[in-house]
Amino acid sequence: MPQKLLKSAHYIELGSYQYWPVLVPRGIRLYTYEQIPVFLKENPYITDGYRAHLPSKLCLKSIFILSNETVNIWSHLLGFLLFFLLGVNDMAAVLPAAGASREDYVIYSIGLFCFQVCMLCSVGYHLFCCHRSEKTCRRWLALDYAGISIGILGCYVPGVFYAFYCNSFWRQVYLLTVLALILAVFTVQIHPLYLTQEWKWIRSAIFCSVAGYGIVPACHWVWLNGGFDTEIVQVFFPRVLVMYFIAASAFIFYISKIPERYFPGQVNYLGASHQVWHVLVVLMFYWWHQTAVYIMHYRHSQPCPQYSSSA
Ligand SMILES: [Zn+2]
Numbered sequence: 001m002p003q004k005l006l007k008s009a010h011y012i013e014l015g016s017y018q019y020w021p022v023l024v025p026r027g028i029r030l031y032t033y034e035q036i037p038v039f040l041k042e043n044p045y046i047t048d049g050y051r052a053h054l055p056s057k058l059c060l061k062s063i064f065i066l067s068n069e070t071v072n073i074w075s076h077l078l079g080f081l082l083f084f085l086l087g088v089n090d091m092a093a094v095l096p097a098a099g100a101s102r103e104d105y106v107i108y109s110i111g112l113f114c115f116q117v118c119m120l121c122s123v124g125y126h127l128f129c130c131h132r133s134e135k136t137c138r139r140w141l142a143l144d145y146a147g148i149s150i151g152i153l154g155c156y157v158p159g160v161f162y163a164f165y166c167n168s169f170w171r172q173v174y175l176l177t178v179l180a181l182i183l184a185v186f187t188v189q190i191h192p193l194y195l196t197q198e199w200k201w202i203r204s205a206i207f208c209s210v211a212g213y214g215i216v217p218a219c220h221w222v223w224l225n226g227g228f229d230t231e232i233v234q235v236f237f238p239r240v241l242v243m244y245f246i247a248a249s250a251f252i253f254y255i256s257k258i259p260e261r262y263f264p265g266q267v268n269y270l271g272a273s274h275q276v277w278h279v280l281v282v283l284m285f286y287w288w289h290q291t292a293v294y295i296m297h298y299r300h301s302q303p304c305p306q307y308s309s310s311a
Helices: 056-064 070-097 102-128 134-163 168-189 197-212 215-224 231-256 273-301
Strands: 006-014 018-025
Touching (some): 070 102, 070 273, 102 134, 102 273, 134 168, 134 197, 134 215, 134 273, 168 197, 168 215, 197 231, 215 231, 231 273
Antiparallel strands (some): 006 018
């Protein structure tokens, strides 16, 4: 950071027991929960470390200061970098070595592009939520939610593509229904009440339904393959279960505000529920990407039976 920005050493509270010196650029100060505008008040257990009232330029500069959003911003910025580098590695090494078809390249590009968009929308929201204009903050929040839908789409596309690799009818049916679902979510997001506190549970219900819908193609796939005794189901079904386990844990942290609920003010900067949610989302996408690589190798090594109606 340029030296001229480092005007003041501001002592902020880290947890409720230690004090760490943090250099804060001029124009950016940190606020307590009581001091911030109403539209930023959504988690009373995070008591301090808020940025607020900032113009766009200072929102951007605040990426380098320690605030209660620092971990949220950097976790998904690094997540973006991870999926970008995974994409480069897939295109340059993994896919050519696997003898991938043009379709494989397209599916990997779509999946990783969706993950990267999701990460960047989240970074944008956590950077600009402290904007002095409430409208700007709301727009970034809407984009953050849209990013989550796109991230979910990025999980469905390779999942459905490789699960129904040998059954193009059901592959198309599920890809189209998922696309229609995501488009329906985008349409609902335009509703003026969508971002309000009153719609908090409706928002969660919508995201759970879109993510939970995956159980339908998963069960159908198990049935088409002849149940839980077949090899392919035993190889891949546990991976789907792990995926849902990570997703459910992430959502539980997100919605319950644990651990800050039990330690108000002590995890303002590190260890808050939203940070756990962010890390688990990156982990989930990474897990799903590795699963796609695994199932692709499996599909290439065992070509589809010529007249098979199974998946
Ligand atoms: Zn977030």
